[in-house]
Amino acid sequence: MAVSRHKDAVAPVRTRGPVSIWFGRHGSTAAASFRKLVRQPFSTLMIVGVIAITLAIPSVLHLMVKNALAISGGWDDALDFSVFLEDDVSLEEAGSVRDLILQRADVASVTLVGRDEALAEFREQSGFGAALDQLDGNPLPHTLVVRPGALNTPETIGLLREELTNLPETAAVQVDTDWVQRFHAILAIVDQSIGIGAALLGLAILVIIGNTIRLDVENRRDEIEVVKLIGASDGFVRRPFLWSGLLYGFLGGVLAVLLVHLGVFLLDEPVTRLAGLYRGNVELLRLSLEESALVIGGGAALGLVGSWFAASRRMRAIEPG
Amino acid sequence: MIRFENVTRRFPGGQEALSGLSLNIDAGEMVFVTGHSGAGKSTLLKLVALIDRPTGGQVIVDGQNTARVKRRRIPAYRRQIGMVFQDHKLLYDRPVFDNVGLPLIIAGAGPRETGRRVRAALEQVGLLQKEKRNPETLSAGEQQRVGIARAIVTRPKLLIADEPTGNLDPDLSLEVMRIFRRFNEVGVTLMIASHDIGLIDRLGCRRIELEEGRLAAPGDPAEEPAWP
Ligand SMILES: Nc1ncnc2c1ncn2[C@@H]1O[C@H](COP(=O)(O)OP(=O)(O)OP(=O)(O)O)[C@@H](O)[C@H]1O
Numbered sequence: 001m002a003v004s005r006h007k008d009a010v011a012p013v014r015t016r017g018p019v020s021i022w023f024g025r026h027g028s029t030a031a032a033s034f035r036k037l038v039r040q041p042f043s044t045l046m047i048v049g050v051i052a053i054t055l056a057i058p059s060v061l062h063l064m065v066k067n068a069l070a071i072s073g074g075w076d077d078a079l080d081f082s083v084f085l086e087d088d089v090s091l092e093e094a095g096s097v098r099d100l101i102l103q104r105a106d107v108a109s110v111t112l113v114g115r116d117e118a119l120a121e122f123r124e125q126s127g128f129g130a131a132l133d134q135l136d137g138n139p140l141p142h143t144l145v146v147r148p149g150a151l152n153t154p155e156t157i158g159l160l161r162e163e164l165t166n167l168p169e170t171a172a173v174q175v176d177t178d179w180v181q182r183f184h185a186i187l188a189i190v191d192q193s194i195g196i197g198a199a200l201l202g203l204a205i206l207v208i209i210g211n212t213i214r215l216d217v218e219n220r221r222d223e224i225e226v227v228k229l230i231g232a233s234d235g236f237v238r239r240p241f242l243w244s245g246l247l248y249g250f251l252g253g254v255l256a257v258l259l260v261h262l263g264v265f266l267l268d269e270p271v272t273r274l275a276g277l278y279r280g281n282v283e284l285l286r287l288s289l290e291e292s293a294l295v296i297g298g299g300a301a302l303g304l305v306g307s308w309f310a311a312s313r314r315m316r317a318i319e320p321g
Numbered sequence: 322m323i324r325f326e327n328v329t330r331r332f333p334g335g336q337e338a339l340s341g342l343s344l345n346i347d348a349g350e351m352v353f354v355t356g357h358s359g360a361g362k363s364t365l366l367k368l369v370a371l372i373d374r375p376t377g378g379q380v381i382v383d384g385q386n387t388a389r390v391k392r393r394r395i396p397a398y399r400r401q402i403g404m405v406f407q408d409h410k411l412l413y414d415r416p417v418f419d420n421v422g423l424p425l426i427i428a429g430a431g432p433r434e435t436g437r438r439v440r441a442a443l444e445q446v447g448l449l450q451k452e453k454r455n456p457e458t459l460s461a462g463e464q465q466r467v468g469i470a471r472a473i474v475t476r477p478k479l480l481i482a483d484e485p486t487g488n489l490d491p492d493l494s495l496e497v498m499r500i501f502r503r504f505n506e507v508g509v510t511l512m513i514a515s516h517d518i519g520l521i522d523r524l525g526c527r528r529i530e531l532e533e534g535r536l537a538a539p540g541d542p543a544e545e546p547a548w549p
């Protein structure tokens with residue numbers, strides 16, 4: 001290979017355009033940082049694993065809330081009404097009220113439970129048989145168990161309840177939806193707490209990555225001093241550390257998403273079986289594409305920010321002299 | 322090219338490495354800075370490279386007053402100067418080629434320009450065959466020459482060297498000085514701190530002699546260190 005001799009000893013370095021420089025440098029720095037991570041697989045796996053677990057915790061909790069909401073979401077509408085009729089309503093009258101209610105489009109079925117039938121059932125199930133014998137007569141009213149149709153919304157359910165209450169034969173209507181609403185309120189609070197917890201865990205990731213990068217900067221102290229001596233800017237010195245931090249966070253995010261998906265995959269079958277005992281087909285919700293992207297992007301962003309702070313702070317202290 | 326005007330460098334402890342020093346080096350000159358250990362040679366070069374700042378007076382390099390170069394601009398300033406260190410300051414986790422090419426990468430040169438210039442620099446110091454070697458596997462003299470190749474790869478107008486032959490035997494020292502001489506012949510200004518007065522006299526270059534941070538009085542040269 002012929003090496004051209006340059007007579008002009010003094011000649012400025014011909015540089016490429018700024019964009020080309022940017023891409024050239026980042027491309028090679030990213031590749032070098034990646035190689036460095038691969039060269040120390042054990043410590044890389046440790047750090048990436050810790051980040052992944054830290055990211056997976058809020059993701060899993062959020063998924064649990066999301067699934068609980070989805071599974072319980074239908075409960076509100078599917079609850080039966082117990083319509084207790086007035087004492088003086090006879091069984092025949094109760095039968096005609098049932099037929100009347102059955103004609104409504106928003107009602108799926110109506111079951112008449114006569115007061116004798118109810119007492120017998122109660123006697124059998126409660127174990128208070130002896131106590132009931134002490135009573136003269138049957139204290140229970142006739143009851144209509146109304147199951148709303150599947151197409152109801154919370155508003156039409158409310159309307160149905162009101163109209164059932166307003167029937168002249170009705171003494172009281174009972175729907176036990178309070179606990180469902182309470183359950184949903186609790187889930188909302190839990191979801192908010194997960195948000196706060198996620199912010200704290202994000203801080204933890206900043207610290208983990210920051211500390212890793214800090215040690216890395218410390219280990220390469222001599223190298224940093226040398227490149228600064230020959231004219232490297234802070235940006236040039238910082239670049240490989242930023243890439244390391246970004247890669248740690250990114251890989252941690254990817255691993256977290258994989259872990260969560262694996263968890264859902266393993267739980268899907270037993271949960272579906274359990275839930276299927278109570279209601280029709282239930283399928284566990286997975287992390288959506290947006291949520292997965294958020295976890296991975298969040299991890300990468302935390303890595304970038306953590307390494308930026310750590311590298312900038314440590315670097316400034318390393319000055320040749 | 323380099324002008325010191327009444328430059329003082331006083332350390333917090335009160336010691337003065339340089340005391341009211343004034344000197345002038347023209348473009349294209351090759352000048353040696355000599356003096357006993359502790360005379361202030363390294364400090365003088367550090368002020369030129371902005372590794373250190375004077376506590377008094379002014380250092381003007383290539384028309385720029387170094388006091389006006391802000392921290393953020395120091396890297397760009399240093400890129401105009403080639404520097405050779407007594408302890409080489411090479412990076413031992415990469416081959417010779419990458420070491421020599423580092424200033425070009427910092428400056429933003431493309432791979433072809435880098436390859437061309439690195440080989441030209443290595444050829445000038447006679448190490449073209451060793452570009453793939455790790456500097457650790459090279460002798461002290463070869464490492465020193467790698468350091469020189471790195472200093473000249475950007476073809477700076479000014480080259481400063483702090484005891485570049487401190488660890489070398491006389492033959493290697495002479496070889497390194499010859500390399501410097503060749504750069505000087507093509508117009509590079511050189512400022513070299515050295516103890517090796519015998520060698521300097523053979524080269525017939527100008528000598529700036531320091532004594533306790535001042536110019537030694539002419540006709541009263543500091544005695545040469547006596548070897549046992
Ligand atoms: N950081 C410092 N703090 C205090 N004093 C210092 C510092 N650096 C240098 N000195 C002092 O400044 C004086 C000049 O030091 P300098 O390193 O310039 O000497 P030199 O001529 O290069 O010596 P040598 O030939 O041994 O390298 C010395 O007395 C030294 O003790």
Ligand SMILES: [Mg+2]
Pocket residue numbers: 362363364483
């Ligand atoms: Mg010195």
